[in-house]
Amino acid sequence: MKDKYLLQFKKPYSYFGNELNSIHKIHNGKIKIAFIYPNLYEIGMSSLGFKILYHLMNSMPDVVAERAFAPLPDFESYLRKNNFPLFTLESHTPIKNFDLIAFSVQTCMDYTNILNILDLSHVNIHSNKREYPIVFAGGTSAYNPGSMSDFIDFFSLGEGEYQIPKIVEQFKQWDRKNKAELLQTLSEINSVYVPEIYPKNNKAKENKNINIKDIVPDLNNAPAPLKPIVPSGKTVLDKANVELFRGCTRGCRFCQAGIVYRPVREKSIKQIKYEAEEILKNTGYEELTFLSLSSSDYSHLDELIILAKELVEKYHVSIAVPSLRIDKFPVALGKMIVSQRVHTITFAIEAATKRLRNVINKTINEKDIFTTVKTASSLGFHTIKLYFIIGLPTETEEDIIAIPDLVRRIYSYAKKHKTTQKQFSIHLSINPFMPQPNTVFQWEKFGTIDDLYRKAKIIKEGLKGKQFKVNFANFKMNYIETILGRGDKNLSKVIETAWENGAKMDGWEEHFDLSLWENAFHKENINPNYYTSKIPLDRVLPWEHISCGVSKDFLKREYKKAMEGKTTDDCRNGKCEGCGLTDFFHCPALTKK
Ligand code: SF4
Known part of the structure; x- marks a missing residue:
């Protein structure tokens, strides 16, 4: 399709594919992989993992990987009206003409998008009715693949850097005649899960863990994109990104990332410097973000701050260090951030009482909180963003009332120590606890939607005044997210029915419609609350294999x-x-x- 023609659609850059550093390879004789992020371009192109794997696949001489994303409604209508198949950005080749379709799935709220993209690509959504192309999925959602097993041929578990080459190797050996043979061979890779084969495996019946994730043992020698694509349009994170480390062992009991990304593996300062400089030179970005699950825990934090200052001076860039802990906020880091005219700092406190913080293993105390608030305020930060979770296991009314109380005390203390004329403010982000697979609280229940809104109201009413801004998640969306996250094979039909009802872009508030899901559960005669209730500790979990x-x-x-x-x-x-x-x-x- 001609780029000029695409201009009539909203955000046309989502389909162009001629961005700086995008890779265009000749298809002839190569294994063709359509690499799809099942959400909008602006979300997919913000994912570091997506960029790493795109460049990794294209660095393989016998592979060509091209991207595609979920289209916006106007473009989808156009494709459907004209019966045109969805295509990749780089060569505008229909996705159905590729050998492999690889989905990077970071949230189960993208499940209906996967069905929609397959359908828009004129590829049968059902794995057992499809011979070619082969469809696989990776990302954090692959740790509980049951509910998508009717649609995906195989799941790739863990970090793709070492695993994708193994998959490609098996694919190369395959004569492209019998799909079952390929899946059988792939299933012999430990980190590949093939739903079709799993029930026939005796080990599965014995409830043994038969599939184990793949990891990159040494991040200093892992592939990292030094010439990442610079998106044409605005994306959520349109910056240069360098990973500091992977994994986290803080042990927050609600946190899935802290479990599934173990062990902690750090990059050396030398490697971080090398990657940062190469990326800045190759992209022209003016902002650089150091990424990790908990940046304060990087073991060479002092050297990192020195490096950040060097980079600011040499490349005239601004540097962001998100994911900071309130009990570990060095003054030097605060000064470095403020010197870039950034006056907002974010911390996750999660629970307002020490008792509940102990339960969730967020081992911070009030002294830590107030010391950092004083530091931040006296350094010139005038907005503090705080994250809290409601509906946590063992939570009482006292824990809820304690949230506005703690926030008001933080405000008074920060105001007392502020050094700028600017009005000090606190922004709160309130999210519900969602029990997720592979967490300490995976057996716990999700609070009811009504009760979560009741608690939210208590917090809001306790924080009157323009110095407080309180944002709540959409608890109806979180309810569906919990169900899909803890789902099993029976949910495949619910997902399909919800999609047939019109559900898609479920992670976007403006598109999400709970009634489409309620109708699907009703039609399929499945009780959604089975998936949000407490699970007995001795029950075999759907993701145990x-x-x-x-x-x-x-x-x-x-x-x-x-x-x-x-x-x-x-x-x-x-x-x-x-x-x-x-x-x-x-x-x-x-x-x-
Ligand atoms: S094996 Fe597990 S518990 Fe032991 S040090 Fe490593 S991450 Fe921590």
């Missing part, structure tokens, strides 16, 4: 400690808690001890 390396025993031990209000130290500094990782991987934290 997939292992992220951390054992169920460890999660159970932690769950018991949570209920007793006991905390667990970060094993990077304290003793090894025997999380189970060493059954499969080397844990760098152990080498340090």
Whole structure:
């Protein structure tokens, strides 16, 4: 399709594909992979993982990988009206003409988008009615693949950097005649899960973990895109990104990323400097973000601050260091941020009482909170953003009332220590607790929507005045997200029916419609609340045959400690808690001890 023609649609750059550093390879004789982020261009192009794998695949001489995203409604209508198939950005080749379709799935709220994209591509949505192309999915959602198993041929578990080459290798050997043969061979890779084959495997019946994620053992030698694509239009994170480390061992008991990305693997300062300089030179970006799950925990933080200052001076860029801990906020880092005229700082406190913070293993105390508030305010920050979670296990009314109380005290303290004329303000982001697979709280229940809104009202009413801005998540969306996240094979038909009802872009408030899902559950005679209720500890979980390396025993031990209000130290500094990782991987934290 001619680029000129695409100009009639909203955000046409979502379909052009001629961005700086995009890769255009000749197709002839190569394995063709349509690499799809099942959401809008602006979301997909903000994903570092998506960029890493795009460049990795294209660095393989016998592979060509091209991108596609979920289209906006106007373009979708146009495609459907004219019966045109969805195509990739780079060569505008129909997705159905590729050998492999790879989805990067970071949230189960994109499940209906996957069906929609397959349908728009004129590819049968059902795995068992499709011979070609082969469809696979990776990303955090692959750790509980049950509810998408009717649609996806195989799931790739864990970090794709080392795994994609193994998949490509098997694909190369395949004669492209019998799909079942390919899937059988792929299933022999530990980190590949083939739903079609799983029930026939005897080990599965014995409830053994038969699939284990793949990881990059050493991030300093991992592929990183030094010439990343510079998106044409505005994206959510349109900046140069450099990863500091992967994994987190803080042990927050609600957090999925902290479990599934273990072990912690850091990049050296030398490597970070090299990547940052190369990316800045190759893209012209004026902003650089250091990414990790908890940047304050980077073990060479002082050197990182020195490096950041050097980069600011040499390249005239601004540097962002998100994901900071309120109990670890060095003055030097605060000064560096303020010197770039950034006056907003964000921290996740999660719970307002020490009792509840102990339950969730967020081991910060009020002294830490107020020390950092004083530091931030006196350095010149005039907005503090705070994250809280409601509906947490063991939560009481006292814990809810404590949120506005703590925030008001933080405000008064910050105001007392502020050094600027600017009005000080606090922005609150309130999210509900969602029990997710592979977390310590995976067995817990999701609060009812009405009760969550009632609690939200208490918080809002306790924070009157323009100095407070309170934002709540959409609890109806969180309800569906919890169901899909903890779903099993039975949910495949609900997802399909919801999509047939018109559900798509479920992660966008303006598109989300709970009634489409309620209708689908009703039609399929499935009780949605089964998936949001508390799960008995002895029930076999739908995701148990997939292992992220951390054992169920460890999660159970932690769950018991949570209920007793006991905390667990970060094993990077304290003793090894025997999380189970060493059954499969080397844990760098152990080498340090
Ligand atoms: S193996 Fe031990 S040190 Fe390593 S992440 Fe697990 S608990 Fe922590």
